Amino acid sequence: MNVTKNARILVFSTVKISDPAIDMAGLLKLHYSPKVYTISVPCSSAVKPRWILRALAKGFDGVFIAADGTDCPYGESCTEKTGEIVKKTHQLMKESNIDPVRLKMAAICSVCSESFIKHINSFNDTLLKLKTTE
Amino acid sequence: MKQRIGVYICHCGGNISDYVDVEMVREAVAHEKGVAIAKTTVFACADSNQKEMVQDIKDNQLDAVVVASCSPKLHEVTFRAVVERAGLNKYNYVHANIREQVSWPHSDNKAGATQKAIQIVRAAIAKVRLSEAIEPLEVDTTQAVLVIGAGIAGMKAAIALSKMGVKVYLVEREHFIGGRIAQWDVLCLTNETGKELVSRLYNEIVSNKNITLYTGAQLIECKGSMGNFAVKLKLNPRYVKDICNDRASLRKAIDVCPVEVPDEFNFGITKRKAIYHNFPGEYPQAAVIDMNSCTRCGLCAKVCDKIDLDMKVEDLELNVGSILVATGFDPYTPAEGEFGYKVIDNVVTLSQFKRLLAFSEPGKLQWKGKPVKNIAYIYCVGSRQVEGENKYCSRYCCTATINTALKANEKFPELNHFHFTRGIRTYGKQEQLYHNASKSGHVFLQSYEDDPSRVERKGDKTIVRINDILTNRKELEVEADLVVLVIGMVPRSNNSVADILKLPRGRDSFFNEIHMKLRPVETVIDGITIAGTCQGPKNVVESINSALSAAIKSYSFVGKDKLMVEPVVAEVDPNLCKWCDKCTRACPFDAIFKNEQGVAHVNDTVCKGCGMCLPVCPTNAIQLKTFTDNEIESMIDVLANEL
Numbered sequence: 001m002n003v004t005k006n007a008r009i010l011v012f013s014t015v016k017i018s019d020p021a022i023d024m025a026g027l028l029k030l031h032y033s034p035k036v037y038t039i040s041v042p043c044s045s046a047v048k049p050r051w052i053l054r055a056l057a058k059g060f061d062g063v064f065i066a067a068d069g070t071d072c073p074y075g076e077s078c079t080e081k082t083g084e085i086v087k088k089t090h091q092l093m094k095e096s097n098i099d100p101v102r103l104k105m106a107a108i109c110s111v112c113s114e115s116f117i118k119h120i121n122s123f124n125d126t127l128l129k130l131k132t133t134e
Numbered sequence: 135m136k137q138r139i140g141v142y143i144c145h146c147g148g149n150i151s152d153y154v155d156v157e158m159v160r161e162a163v164a165h166e167k168g169v170a171i172a173k174t175t176v177f178a179c180a181d182s183n184q185k186e187m188v189q190d191i192k193d194n195q196l197d198a199v200v201v202a203s204c205s206p207k208l209h210e211v212t213f214r215a216v217v218e219r220a221g222l223n224k225y226n227y228v229h230a231n232i233r234e235q236v237s238w239p240h241s242d243n244k245a246g247a248t249q250k251a252i253q254i255v256r257a258a259i260a261k262v263r264l265s266e267a268i269e270p271l272e273v274d275t276t277q278a279v280l281v282i283g284a285g286i287a288g289m290k291a292a293i294a295l296s297k298m299g300v301k302v303y304l305v306e307r308e309h310f311i312g313g314r315i316a317q318w319d320v321l322c323l324t325n326e327t328g329k330e331l332v333s334r335l336y337n338e339i340v341s342n343k344n345i346t347l348y349t350g351a352q353l354i355e356c357k358g359s360m361g362n363f364a365v366k367l368k369l370n371p372r373y374v375k376d377i378c379n380d381r382a383s384l385r386k387a388i389d390v391c392p393v394e395v396p397d398e399f400n401f402g403i404t405k406r407k408a409i410y411h412n413f414p415g416e417y418p419q420a421a422v423i424d425m426n427s428c429t430r431c432g433l434c435a436k437v438c439d440k441i442d443l444d445m446k447v448e449d450l451e452l453n454v455g456s457i458l459v460a461t462g463f464d465p466y467t468p469a470e471g472e473f474g475y476k477v478i479d480n481v482v483t484l485s486q487f488k489r490l491l492a493f494s495e496p497g498k499l500q501w502k503g504k505p506v507k508n509i510a511y512i513y514c515v516g517s518r519q520v521e522g523e524n525k526y527c528s529r530y531c532c533t534a535t536i537n538t539a540l541k542a543n544e545k546f547p548e549l550n551h552f553h554f555t556r557g558i559r560t561y562g563k564q565e566q567l568y569h570n571a572s573k574s575g576h577v578f579l580q581s582y583e584d585d586p587s588r589v590e591r592k593g594d595k596t597i598v599r600i601n602d603i604l605t606n607r608k609e610l611e612v613e614a615d616l617v618v619l620v621i622g623m624v625p626r627s628n629n630s631v632a633d634i635l636k637l638p639r640g641r642d643s644f645f646n647e648i649h650m651k652l653r654p655v656e657t658v659i660d661g662i663t664i665a666g667t668c669q670g671p672k673n674v675v676e677s678i679n680s681a682l683s684a685a686i687k688s689y690s691f692v693g694k695d696k697l698m699v700e701p702v703v704a705e706v707d708p709n710l711c712k713w714c715d716k717c718t719r720a721c722p723f724d725a726i727f728k729n730e731q732g733v734a735h736v737n738d739t740v741c742k743g744c745g746m747c748l749p750v751c752p753t754n755a756i757q758l759k760t761f762t763d764n765e766i767e768s769m770i771d772v773l774a775n776e777l
């Protein structure tokens with residue numbers, strides 16, 4: 001089976017907001033790397049740093065949080081809280097000598113399919129570059 | 135740990151199997167730990183397959199099921215129902231999305247798609263293996279609904295609910311009900327005025343024993359959750375006892391009042407006293423003293439014995455099962471200088487213009503003592519903004535403006551109308567009005583969004599200019615006696631209910647529904663529905679449509695005396711919790727409290743299952759049901775470890 005070289009990316013996506021955008025990317029036949037896997041959570045502020053660290057330790061090249069941003073149905077504090085999670089995890093990554101660029105977050109609204117593809121492609125490029133320099 | 139799992143991989147006609155080798159997926163997962171049977175099926179959602187699944191579950195004593203097919207948004211509910219029909223708990227079902235997230239986006243790479251599908255199904259199996267049966271939570275309900283806001287939406291919703299046999303408390307912050315439409319006089323699309331509509335609904339409300347109306351009332355506290363909200367209202371007195379029928383003494387009281395303030399009902403173009411009476415169309419027909427401007431000089435009380443300046447603010451506690459929010463909108467207030475507003479004295483808003491038309495005597499229209507003949511309407515002020523935040527169209531305005539202009543001619547036949555538009559949006563049946571206006575000599579001009587119309591003062595004249603795209607960008611100008619800014623809708627500036635009820639707002643700052651199409655009147659706060667323009671711009675018809683849907687939805691929460699709620703809630707391990715308060719601060723719904731043992735405890739019926747408390751816990755004491763560390767981490771491990 002020949003799967004072209006691509007970074008392995010785990011996406012934490014949210015049931016009500018970014019999942020629909022990622023689904024719609026499929027509906028629109030917008031292509032991206034098949035090495036991108038999604039785990040759905042209710043809200044991006046629910047992602048535990050230990051899940052991210054585990055994904056990186058177990059072999060994912062990068063973790064992408066498709067955040068609810070200002071569209072979060074649970075309230076406007078989501079953006080700030082997801083930001084906090086990323087900040088805290090970046091700190092933990094640095095402490096374990098993991099390059100913080102391997103964790104990325106962007107707000108993906110429920111119709112932001114193209115923006116999702118753009119983010120995921122550029123993240124893929126970044127991670128591939130990182131791999132070749134390592 | 136589930137040990138007899140059934141796995142079904144769907145072809146979806148060819149939507150999946152044209153790109154994913156479903157047989158290969160089946161073979162790859164058939165020997166995963168715990169899998170008892172693995173099958174492919176042409177259409178998993180078909181009736182025949184659903185029946186086969188039920189039979190399989192029974193024949194093979196399956197204890198959990200995975201279906202790999204389209205997005206869970208479409209059929210997760212379907213397959214949960216299938217497993218329930220076969221006697222399993224619906225949370226022992228996990229859905230794998232191999233269409234929207236595999237076969238479609240990776241239709242360019244069949245090998246890659248197949249490999250990804252295998253991984254996703256394996257991850258779903260890993261999750262379902264750890265899944266636990268959880269039961270919906272059952273709560274008792276109070277069969278009453280609180281409707282907040284007595285505009286057209288709130289009034290219609292209250293009446294609809296009362297007819298379903300539910301007790302309704304209709305709460306209006308102002309001392310008069312009717313909301314905005316009481317202010318509009320003529321309304322499109324029928325010839326009925328706002329006044330007539332409000333009068334009819336008010337009479338229905340006061341003669342209906344299921345509805346209790348509170349005016350001058352405000353929500354100040356809300357506790358509890360769907361089925362059982364305990365709310366507290368603050369009731370502001372009118373300072374005029376009963377309904378004062380002695381019109382003469384009341385008139386005297388108003389006359390002697392020394393305080394004059396801009397009348398908000400007329401959007402500040404007239405003044406009123408601190409004690410004032412209702413306008414026609416505002417109910418109840420009773421006077422009130424506005425204590426924010428009253429100086430308590432007592433002159434009114436000397437001439438009218440119904441006045442009592444010592445009336446006290448009261449609190450009232452109510453129990454309801456659902457809350458329907460219909461708090462409406464504010465008309466956009468242009469910034470000083472925006473199209474000459476507040477700088478050029480014959481520039482007004484559409485709201486002010488409508489009031490002017492309503493109280494002016496028929497014949498010749500005047501503004502500040504000068505005759506008005508040429509009226510220039512500037513559209514999309516505060517809507518469809520290029521620079522500002524209000525990107526949306528306010529929907530009501532094109533039609534309302536054209537209708538107002540047409541009706542104005544019935545009272546003031548000499549008026550000429552010049553419409554400076556950004557493209558007219560009189561959608562649906564409203565198009566007829568546009569047609570009528572065009573036929574009766576109204577001039578329609580149009581500008582691009584990057585080149586708006588300009589309002590300028592030239593000597594003692596007000597000139598409106600446009601580079602009109604309908605005449606190939608010719609610069610045209612009109613000398614206007616009155617410039618009317620067609621203002622859009624914005625969320626109410628005083629929106630304290632949002633904070634009290636913790637209602638989420640959308641990007642446009644109006645209240646947010648769960649799903650625009652599928653759940654258009656529900657909010658993420660279970661038991662709280664939204665209706666009318668508090669949710670976004672709507673005309674009267676659209677406001678009523680949403681009010682009636684919200685009424686039905688609110689009824690569905692209180693119609694029975696017991697209610698089932700989703701059990702996906704957070705859970706604290708009391709042995710791990712060291713009580714630091716971080717989770718209570720992270721919870722947007724006040725669902726977590728310190729219990730008698732001194733550790734955090736989650737109130738199941740208040741928790742919305744968002745999971746915001748999970749990452750803040752320093753001892754990792756909190757798990758969210760169906761999203762536990764074990765479940766998520768088992769999926770991570772599988773996905774990271776490609777076969």
Ligand SMILES: Cc1cc2nc3c(=O)[nH]c(=O)nc-3n(C[C@H](O)[C@H](O)[C@H](O)COP(=O)(O)OP(=O)(O)OC[C@H]3O[C@@H](n4cnc5c(N)ncnc54)[C@H](O)[C@@H]3O)c2cc1C
Pocket residue numbers: 282283284285286287288305306307308311312313314315318320321322323351352353460461462463464465484485488530533534537626629630631665666667668672673674675677
């Ligand atoms: C200038 C103009 C002209 C218009 N003309 C037309 C027309 O011709 N045809 C048409 O179909 N539509 C027209 N509309 C739109 C119409 O006004 C709205 O569709 C309608 O008013 C919406 O009703 P509502 O009940 O949602 O809100 P509102 O009319 O705003 O009523 C909301 C009510 O809630 C109350 N409230 C607010 N906050 C609280 C609180 N915290 N507690 C208790 N009560 C509260 C308010 O006091 C108010 O009584 C026009 C709008 C404007 C601005």
